[in-house]
Amino acid sequence: GQQVMQIPQYQHVQEGEDFTTYCNSSTTLSNIQWYKQRPGGHPVFLIQLVKSGEVKKQKRLTFQFGEAKKNSSLHITATQTTDVGTYFCAGRISGGSNYKLTFGKGTLLTVNP
Amino acid sequence: DAGVIQSPRHEVTEMGQEVTLRCKPISGHDYLFWYRQTMMRGLELLIYFNNNVPIDDSGMPEDRFSAKMPNASFSTLKIQPSEPRDSAVYFCASSFDPHRGTYEQYFGPGTRLTVT
Numbered sequence: 001g002q003q004v005m006q007i008p009q010y011q012h013v014q015e016g017e018d019f020t021t022y023c024n025s026s027t028t029l030s031n032i033q034w035y036k037q038r039p040g041g042h043p044v045f046l047i048q049l050v051k052s053g054e055v056k057k058q059k060r061l062t063f064q065f066g067e068a069k070k071n072s073s074l075h076i077t078a079t080q081t082t083d084v085g086t087y088f089c090a091g092r093i094s095g096g097s098n099y100k101l102t103f104g105k106g107t108l109l110t111v112n113p
Numbered sequence: 114d115a116g117v118i119q120s121p122r123h124e125v126t127e128m129g130q131e132v133t134l135r136c137k138p139i140s141g142h143d144y145l146f147w148y149r150q151t152m153m154r155g156l157e158l159l160i161y162f163n164n165n166v167p168i169d170d171s172g173m174p175e176d177r178f179s180a181k182m183p184n185a186s187f188s189t190l191k192i193q194p195s196e197p198r199d200s201a202v203y204f205c206a207s208s209f210d211p212h213r214g215t216y217e218q219y220f221g222p223g224t225r226l227t228v229t
Binding site (some may be wrong): 100 | 127138144145153155156157168169204206211215216217218219220221222223
C-alpha cells in the first residue's frame with residue numbers, strides 16, 4: 001500500500017536556527033497537506049499543496065511540493081519556541097476516488113530558548 | 114462553531130470490556146474520519162464515512178472494532194472486547210467534500226484510551 005516516509009524523526013534546534021522536514025511518497029500524490037500537533041494536542045491543518053513544483057509561504061514557514069509530486073518539504077526560518085510540536089505531512093494518492101490521507105510519522109521539533 | 118467534539122476525553126478500562134468512543138463532527142461537513150495514534154505506528158486511518166456511509170474501513174484492525182454513523186451529527190467507534198494493545202489516542206476528524214477545494218481535516222481533541 002501507499003507509504004509516506006518522513007525524516008528526520010526528531011530535530012532539536014536552538015532558537016533562531018532553521019529547521020527542515022522532508023516527506024517522500026512511494027506513489028504519485030494528487031496533493032499533500034501539512035499538519036502541526038502541539039504536545040498533548042491534536043493535529044491542526046497548516047496548508048495544502050496541489051501543483052507540481054508548488055511553493056507556498058506562511059510567514060516563516062515555506063512549503064514545497066516536488067516536480068514529480070512524490071516529495072515535499074517544510075522549512076521554518078529562525079525557529080521560535082512557539083514552533084515546538086510534531087509536523088506531519090499527509091498525502092492523497094493520485095488518480096483515485098478515495099479521499100483518504102496517508103500520514104507520515106511526523107517530525108518532532110524541540111526548540112531550546 | 115465548537116469544532117469536532119469527542120467524548121470521553123479519557124477512558125481507562127479493563128481488558129475484555131466494551132469501549133465506545135463518540136464523535137460529533139462540524140456541522141455541514143460531508144466526511145468523517147476515525148484515526149488511531151500511537152508512538153510506534155503513528156497516525157493511522159481506521160475508517161472514514163461520506164454522508165454517513167462507510168467508504169473505506171481497510172484500516173480497521175480486526176473484527177473487534179466497529180464504527181457507525183447513524184446521522185450526520187454523530188458517530189461511534191466501538192471496541193469489543195478491548196485488549197491492552199488497543200491503548201492509544203483515538204481522533205475523530207471531519208471535512209468538507211474535496212470538490213469544494215481544500216479539504217482540510219479538522220481534528221477533535223481525541224480520546225486517550227488505556228486498557229489494563
